[in-house]
Amino acid sequence: MSGSPLPLVFDAPARGKAPKHWLDLTPDERRETAEKLGLPRYRADQISRHVFDRLEDDATHFTDLPAAIREDLAEQIFPSLLERVTTRTADKGATVKTLWKLHDGSLLESVLMRYPNRSTLCISSQAGCGMACPFCATGQGGLKRNLSQAEITIQALAANQMLTRGEVPGTTGRLNNIVFMGMGEPLANYRAVLGSIRTLLAPSPDGFGMSARGITVSTVGLVPQIRKLTEEELPLTLAVSLHAPDDELRDEIVPVNNRWKVAEVVDAAWDYARTTKRRVSIEYAMMRDINDQVSRAHLLADILKRRGDWGWVHVNLIPLNPTPGSKWTASRKEDERAFVATLERRGVPVTLRDTRGSEIDGACGQLAATVEAS
Ligand code: SF4
Structure with missing residues (x-):
């Protein structure tokens, strides 16, 4: 996947709605989202461990993920909410x-x-x-x-x-x-x-x-x-x-x-x-x-x-x-x-x-x- 941006997985938010985020998803939806991104399903658990175990929400720092996708991941599924x-x-x-x-x-x-x-x-x-x-x-x-x-x-x-x-x-x-x-x-x-x-x-x-x-x-x-x-x-x-x-x-x-x-x-x-x-x-x-x-x-x-x-x-x-x-x-x-x-x-x-x-x-x-x- 090196160098190639990930496919878009979330629609643009409807007017007045917050952009969609990893924390909007159920565990099954997170795994499905990983698949839609072209990632193996286990990546979903890896991402979730960053969030829930290590309390990290900046995907550019998820160093166990391929460097080529981190920026895109951060933009797509970790939009800044607060x-x-x-x-x-x-x-x-x-x-x-x-x-x-x-x-x-x-x-x-x-x-x-x-x-x-x-x-x-x-x-x-x-x-x-x-x-x-x-x-x-x-x-x-x-x-x-x-x-x-x-x-x-x-x-x-x-x-x-x-x-x-x-x-x-x-x-x-x-x-x-x-x-x-x-x-x-x-x-x-x-x-x-x-x-x-x-x-x-x-x-x-x-x-x-x-x-x-x-x-x-x-x-x-x-x-x-x-x-x-x-x-x-x-x-x-x-x-x-x-x-x-x-x-x-x-x-x-x-x-x-x-x-x-x-x-x-x-x-x-x-x-x-x-x-x-x-x-x-x-x-x-x-x-x-x-x-x-x-x-x-x-x-x-x-x-x-x-x-x-x-x-x-x-x-x-x-x-x-x-x-x-x-x-x-x-x-x-x-x-x-x-x-x-x-x-x-x-x-x-x-x-x-x-x-x-x-x-x-x-x-x-x-x-x-x-x-x-x-
Ligand atoms: S007291 Fe609670 S329910 Fe009543 S207006 Fe305030 S926030 Fe709303």
């Missing part, structure tokens, strides 16, 4: 938020958080979000587009590169956990998110070999997609952003509630827990004088208790990261304490989450919104 715009750190370097620019200028964020014995990446699944939650910076800008499978997965690759290069002080290992809690509603981009998860889980040479228990998918409550995810029978953690226990308030602060009501969402979450044997996390952003009353803590306990004992669920209270210029703000400390105490008295497993990165526009979409505005 360009780093800015990185901000907080918590003495233990929280690193990166703002990325995509090929079409869309911005997205991922946040890497290092803890004493693990590291967690919060990744984005869409550029923007169409769910229009009024308290959320991302929701205000609307949905720009779904991310491709590769654009999602490459955030994990980039974070692993940062960790193994020692760019995040205090750790050198690989990512242990990934939470789909960045920009976007992951289950509204179901195919790409599931494709990306399968790549995160697949053992070498097909993927990063992560544990399903280390991956959390959050949703604002898209009931049919929760049910579909249940059928996948992957022991992922499901996090449901409930934010209100009653339809009247939830219709307002989580507009998708006008489509699927609290009871339907909690039912679907319960079925998920029963099928996968994984405890569901109920996310509840504490908003001052909106949803933080003791009466609502009781209501929350009522609706969760009705679905069996407490083994199936855990409530995660999140102090709201206020968006500049928004009327939505964090609860008073005394209201937070009363809410927690009420849930504890009722026997509900509950934790009040720490607010990593609040000084770096840590809430989803805030850094992108800040940069876009400037």
Whole structure:
């Protein structure tokens, strides 16, 4: 093959779509692609080992491949998907938020958080979000587009590169956990998110070999997609952003509630827990004088208790990261304490989450919104 360019294997991307990348493909598709390129099938595994084992995505450095094809390979199947715009750190370097620019200028964020014995990446699944939650910076800008499978997965690759290069002080290992809690509603981009998860889980040479228990998918409550995810029978953690226990308030602060009501969402979450044997996390952003009353803590306990004992669920209270210029703000400390105490008295497993990165526009979409505005 020396000197001859490889045949073209991917069509030009449709308007608004990301260019196709190795990380968009299933293991079988990677092998087929290698064949179409005129390479023996084993080359596909060789290429994948560079990506998933050695965390390399510049094909010009894949020195075990013939030199004559590396440039072409880099151009064709490893197009540049993410360009780093800015990185901000907080918590003495233990929280690193990166703002990325995509090929079409869309911005997205991922946040890497290092803890004493693990590291967690919060990744984005869409550029923007169409769910229009009024308290959320991302929701205000609307949905720009779904991310491709590769654009999602490459955030994990980039974070692993940062960790193994020692760019995040205090750790050198690989990512242990990934939470789909960045920009976007992951289950509204179901195919790409599931494709990306399968790549995160697949053992070498097909993927990063992560544990399903280390991956959390959050949703604002898209009931049919929760049910579909249940059928996948992957022991992922499901996090449901409930934010209100009653339809009247939830219709307002989580507009998708006008489509699927609290009871339907909690039912679907319960079925998920029963099928996968994984405890569901109920996310509840504490908003001052909106949803933080003791009466609502009781209501929350009522609706969760009705679905069996407490083994199936855990409530995660999140102090709201206020968006500049928004009327939505964090609860008073005394209201937070009363809410927690009420849930504890009722026997509900509950934790009040720490607010990593609040000084770096840590809430989803805030850094992108800040940069876009400037
Ligand atoms: S809170 Fe989540 S679902 Fe709601 S608009 Fe923001 S990113 Fe979308």
